[in-house]
Every structure is written in C-alpha cells, then in structure tokens.
Amino acid sequence: MLGRWLVFLVVLLGGLAAGVAWLNVAGEVPVPAEASPSNGTPDQVARGEYLVRVGNCMTCHSARGGTPWAGGRGIATPFGTVYAGNLTPDPDTGLGRWSAAHFWRAMHHGRSYDGRLLYPAFPYPDMSRVTREDSDAIYFYLRTLPPVRQPATPHALDFPYGTQAALAVWRALFFRPGGFEPDASRSAEWNRGAYLVRGLGHCAACHGGRNPFGATPERGMSLDGGLIPMRNWYAPALTAADQAGVGDWDTAHIVALLRDGTSPRGSALGPMADVVYRSLQHLREDDLRAIAVFLKSLPQQRSVASGRKAPDPAQVETGANLYETHCADCHGHDGEGARNAAGATMVPPLAGNRTVTMEPPANLIRVIVHGGFLPATRGNPRPFGMPPYGLVLTDSEIAALASFMRTSWGHAAGEVRPQEVARFRGGTGE
Structure with missing residues (x-):
C-alpha cells in the first residue's frame, strides 16, 4: 500500500x-x-x-x-x-x-x-x-x-x-535546511547539549521514530521514540519517564550511562551499546555533562497504555518455570539482580526495569533471543554479558517467559504473544 x-x-x-x-x-x-x-x-x-x-x-x-x-x-x-x-x-x-x-x-x-x-x-x-x-x-x-x-x-x-x-x-x-538556534533563556551548557543531541549526535534519527515515508516527526525534533526500521530494536522515548526519560536521574548517573554504558539507574544494550562503544565514551566530560543536562530537562510524560490483557495463568506458570531454570541464578529469584562488593551493578535487576515493561516489548524479546551485551569501556572494561536463548527456547516459551517478567514483581505490563516474538526476533540486529 x-x-x-x-x-x-x-x-x-x-x-x-x-x-x-x-x-x-x-x-x-x-x-x-x-x-x-x-x-x-x-x-x-x-x-x-x-x-x-x-x-x-x-x-x-x-x-x-x-x-x-x-x-x-x-x-x-x-x-x-x-x-x-x-x-x-x-x-x-x-x-x-x-x-x-x-x-x-x-x-x-x-x-x-x-x-x-x-x-x-x-x-x-x-x-x-x-x-x-x-x-x-x-x-x-x-x-x-x-x-x-x-x-x-x-x-x-x-x-x-x-x-x-x-x-x-x-x-x-x-526537509528544510536550517541551523541550530540557541535558546537565550537557557544556560550555555544546556545549549551545548541541545546542539550535540539535535545536530551532530543525530539522536532523533533513532529516538525520534519514523513516519510511513521514513521521515522523523517534527522535522527531526521529535525524541518520542520509535521502532528502528529493519533492525527490530525499539529506540525508547527520551520524553517518557517509563521508557528512556532521565528527568528524575542524577546528572552524574546520566553521564555514567553515556560514558561507561552502565550506571546505577540503567545500562546500554543493543544499538545504544554500539553508540556508547564507538562514540559516546570518547566524548569530553564537559560535553557528556551538557548532553545530560539537556536530556534531563526534556518534558516527561507517561506512554499511552497498551491495553494488553493479562496473560493466561498457564502461560505465567510456564514462564515462571523457565525463569527459575534459565534466569534466576543471575537475575535473582525476585528479579533483584546482583551487585559486587563495591555496590556496582554486576547483573541488572529485572524488577522495576523499564526494558521489561516497555511498550512495545521488542527490546525484551531481542535480549532474550540474542543475548544482552554491554559495551566495553574504560569505566566498564569487563562488561556483563547475557547468553542468547533464541536457539534454546521456542517462540511460545519466550512469550511465556516475557509475560511472566512483565507481570511479576509489581509489573502490570500484560502478555506477550508468540507472534510478537516471531516478529521481533528477526532483523539485522546491528
């Protein structure tokens, strides 16, 4: 069409x-x-x-x-x-x-x-x-x-x-050619961050989403999230508190995520891990802080509810059994994750994890199927890596496992269907 x-x-x-x-x-x-x-x-x-x-x-x-x-x-x-x-x-x-x-x-x-x-x-x-x-x-x-x-x-x-x-x-x-227009009501640091995010960093190319003609909404100004075409990863909204919004984060934690690929509040996986590895870890500290200040200032809203129904109890039971078999040893029986003696995150918690509850569940499915690998950086030289389960579990089993995680530990994100696993497991994955 x-x-x-x-x-x-x-x-x-x-x-x-x-x-x-x-x-x-x-x-x-x-x-x-x-x-x-x-x-x-x-x-x-x-x-x-x-x-x-x-x-x-x-x-x-x-x-x-x-x-x-x-x-x-x-x-x-x-x-x-x-x-x-x-x-x-x-x-x-x-x-x-x-x-x-x-x-x-x-x-x-x-x-x-x-x-x-x-x-x-x-x-x-x-x-x-x-x-x-x-x-x-x-x-x-x-x-x-x-x-x-x-x-x-x-x-x-x-x-x-x-x-x-x-x-x-x-x-x-x-498309209209244009330049960056500083906001006189904002600080020089904020404007520097806006310039990097909106311009050379081209964050909207992924985090802005695409319309049916491949254009980013608001002429490239949107940061409201969207599926990355052909890769089947979802670039979460930087303007949504339940996706990738960082309005309530400490600035230092945002800088750590950009620089190291991990912080006390979250970690970078998939295409974002590649951006951290190849680009962001090499930026000066003042530029990282400027980006953090800008991102922290973005107006935050909650995503529109998906309207998903609760999973069938039999599906949840299957998912719970799969979780105990494949996930609990690392992520904890209650999804609490694991930290080292210094308090640094070794295995990310799944309870309260936005990747688990995000809509659509593309990233959760891709991590289960293809594994989860943080970038190797100076601040995270030996990153945690999660093995892939795409050849171990069927689409129905992955859907059951994802549904269990999305409805456990206080989550109420709803079921994942096997058809969605079949859809999101493919793509280039780059």
Whole structure:
C-alpha cells in the first residue's frame, strides 16, 4: 500500500518536479566555481577528529572487514538498501575533489559534489544544524585520511524510491535546511547539549521514530521514540519517564550511562551499546555533562497504555518455570539482580526495569533471543554479558517467559504473544 501511494505521489508531482526543485534550493548558497580542496590548521584537524567521534561517522562509512572510512556498508531501510560513500580523499572515488564548500553543502543541504540529492539515510536533516565551523573541521580531518580507491556501491532501492524525483518530493514534504538556534533563556551548557543531541549526535534519527515515508516527526525534533526500521530494536522515548526519560536521574548517573554504558539507574544494550562503544565514551566530560543536562530537562510524560490483557495463568506458570531454570541464578529469584562488593551493578535487576515493561516489548524479546551485551569501556572494561536463548527456547516459551517478567514483581505490563516474538526476533540486529 505504501509503495502504491508513493508511486501515485511521484506520478502526480512528476510534472511539477521543476517547480518542486526550488523548495530544495531555497536558501542555498551556490558552491563557487573556483572552490577547490584545502587543508586546515592542526587545531582544526584535531577538532574534526573529535567531532567525527561525536557524530559516530565511521560506523556507517566503514564496511565490516573493509578499510575504515572507505564506505560500502549497506544500510537497510524499508525502501531498500543504501550504501555509504567513501569519505577518504581519493580523487576519483572519495572526497579528493571536494572543497570545504562542497562538504558544507552535503551536510547542510543534503547534496552531493555534483548537486545530486542525497538519501536521508545520511542524516542531513540533523546535520543541517551543524555549524559551518564544525563542518569545515570535519572536512579538514577527513582530508588527512589515507586515500582509498573504492568505487561507490550502487544503492539497491525499489522503484520509485531510487529516483531523484522521489527524493525531491520527499524533501519538499519533510526537509528544510536550517541551523541550530540557541535558546537565550537557557544556560550555555544546556545549549551545548541541545546542539550535540539535535545536530551532530543525530539522536532523533533513532529516538525520534519514523513516519510511513521514513521521515522523523517534527522535522527531526521529535525524541518520542520509535521502532528502528529493519533492525527490530525499539529506540525508547527520551520524553517518557517509563521508557528512556532521565528527568528524575542524577546528572552524574546520566553521564555514567553515556560514558561507561552502565550506571546505577540503567545500562546500554543493543544499538545504544554500539553508540556508547564507538562514540559516546570518547566524548569530553564537559560535553557528556551538557548532553545530560539537556536530556534531563526534556518534558516527561507517561506512554499511552497498551491495553494488553493479562496473560493466561498457564502461560505465567510456564514462564515462571523457565525463569527459575534459565534466569534466576543471575537475575535473582525476585528479579533483584546482583551487585559486587563495591555496590556496582554486576547483573541488572529485572524488577522495576523499564526494558521489561516497555511498550512495545521488542527490546525484551531481542535480549532474550540474542543475548544482552554491554559495551566495553574504560569505566566498564569487563562488561556483563547475557547468553542468547533464541536457539534454546521456542517462540511460545519466550512469550511465556516475557509475560511472566512483565507481570511479576509489581509489573502490570500484560502478555506477550508468540507472534510478537516471531516478529521481533528477526532483523539485522546491528
């Protein structure tokens, strides 16, 4: 149905493509004809090296087993697969011919060297808020990388998603280039955190959710949570106290979670563990604190009740037996978890755990099926790891186990159905 509607839109608006185009170039400053590659100062290069860590840029632009920064990694979307480009300064297959102005146009306007519209798998709706100074610093750092000749892998997108006309329509509907606008009523620290979260950190790319056309609500400003397409992990709402909201956390605990992947209030699993490992643990303490201050200030609300019914008593009994067999030795008979002699969490408690009660139960199912692994960081060098049970337990057994946990220890989150386990166990899992 979605494909037919988008085909309809493209056909309907195809004749207006030239008219739509002005919406995509409005406000753009043309790249000067004489613009040529340039190199920055050592301070700019060092700044750029730090900023690419903030943006976690290398993760997407490095294929597994390939040369870092040379691109080729496939990014699965509901519309097909987009392959990341080569960011090394190779003149023919990378950024070797790009000027700082070309790079800024890509970051701010979502256009390639030759003016083609880029796919928003590259999160330019967020990167558009990055300052020119930071964009130039990133460009100067990328110029210092060893050039790697690696031609771009063609995107594998279904029709009409791979057309420039479809992209023009999408941008007309969902994208406007813009910058970060500081809030004068807030502190410099708060504004720094907002800039990192809303811009280079592109947190909304996951935590903002996606509409049927793959756009983040509120033009990339939403942090209300959503299922990560093709990966079947749920990025919890940063604006919901019963999901990932941290309004009542100590700032130090938020910083610890971002830096170490674990804190007295929670731990990072799944895609978030990868973000901590590859990006957040490398940030300066002042930037981590700024992010924490911003996240702590977000208005908090409770999620809408799911309306799930209570599980069948027989299902709960099955789940209780499975819990005693597979889970209680580590997580405790009452879901209390375990701490070491210093009081640090060794095994996370399940009682009161938001992953257990969250709606949808995607993350709970994925942890049971695929295991739970915290990132290895300086503050957590030997992280706890939970083994996967996807090959040990059936979908019905996993549903029973999840239902038991979601209705025990004061929880009232309702049943999990075997069909949901079948749905959420799949996906790329990356």
